[in-house]
Amino acid sequence: MIKDKFAPIIIAVDGPAAAGKGTLSRRLAHFYDLAYLDTGSLYRAVGWSVLNAGGNPRNADEATEAAKNLDMSGIESHDIRTAEIGRAASIVAAIPSVRAALLDFQRNFAKHPPHFHEGKVRGAVLDGRDIGTVVCPDATVKLFIIADLEERAKRRWQELTARDAGLPLEQVVEDLRRRDARDSGRDTAPLTPSSDAEILDTSKLSIEEVVARSIRMVDRKLGIGSSPGETA
Ligand code: DC
Numbered sequence: 552m553i554k555d556k557f558a559p560i561i562i563a564v565d566g567p568a569a570a571g572k573g574t575l576s577r578r579l580a581h582f583y584d585l586a587y588l589d590t591g592s593l594y595r596a597v598g599w600s601v602l603n604a605g606g607n608p609r610n611a612d613e614a615t616e617a618a619k620n621l622d623m624s625g626i627e628s629h630d631i632r633t634a635e636i637g638r639a640a641s642i643v644a645a646i647p648s649v650r651a652a653l654l655d656f657q658r659n660f661a662k663h664p665p666h667f668h669e670g671k672v673r674g675a676v677l678d679g680r681d682i683g684t685v686v687c688p689d690a691t692v693k694l695f696i697i698a699d700l701e702e703r704a705k706r707r708w709q710e711l712t713a714r715d716a717g718l719p720l721e722q723v724v725e726d727l728r729r730r731d732a733r734d735s736g737r738d739t740a741p742l743t744p745s746s747d748a749e750i751l752d753t754s755k756l757s758i759e760e761v762v763a764r765s766i767r768m769v770d771r772k773l774g775i776g777s778s779p780g781e782t783a
Pocket residue numbers: 568569590591592594595637640641644645678679680681682730734
């Protein structure tokens with residue numbers, strides 16, 4: 552395929568919940584001058600809207616209506632990073648018409664990243680579950696970030712206990728286990744690495760190591776900084 556050299560650089564970052572995608576994506580966006588879209592926040596916002604209206608996230612009509620009318624500016628002041636909203640997000644994300652309603656927005660962000668045409672950014676980083684497989688199958692670079700369930704649960708627990716001090720670690724482990732099963736087991740756009748994705752296991756790595764390894768992977772794909780014969 553002939554790639555347009557003036558097209559935005561797109562980095563797709565996929566992986567299970569709490570694997571470290573958000574932190575890595577923000578760091579990559581900063582490093583390479585890219586816009587950033589946390590696509591999980593769209594599904595979280597849909598989950599929040601349904602719950603806020605007293606609805607049921609399993610109700611496909613209610614969830615689809617919320618996705619079609621999504622207004623992220625109205626959500627900003629609300630805390631959508633709670634365990635309850637994460638659960639609702641994972642439930643609405645399994646509904647095909649919800650995914651369809653959010654697809655154009657994500658593709659449009661990748662095709663026309665904010666401030667790209669003014670030359671302020673060179674492209675975009677999108678993180679989620681299906682960026683490399685469905686949203687941006689032609690992404691310049693695809694990273695698939697994984698980590699052991701226990702390690703992810705510990706990281707998420709540390710984040711969540713800042714809001715809910717009494718939250719038991721076991722509950723977070725169980726919650727993530729269910730979320731993994733739902734995100735990977737759904738029929739539409741399940742969580743799975745694209746065949747051309749670079750897989751990075753962050754279980755035993757610090758965030759600095761994850762960022763450094765990812766930058767090496769991205770540089771290699773972009774054809775920068777690699778000397779002949781370099782392998783890692
Ligand atoms: O990354 P997160 O925890 O904020 O995502 C919340 C839920 O949204 C997640 O359980 C699955 C869903 N999601 C998805 O299905 N596809 C995406 N591209 C991003 C998130």
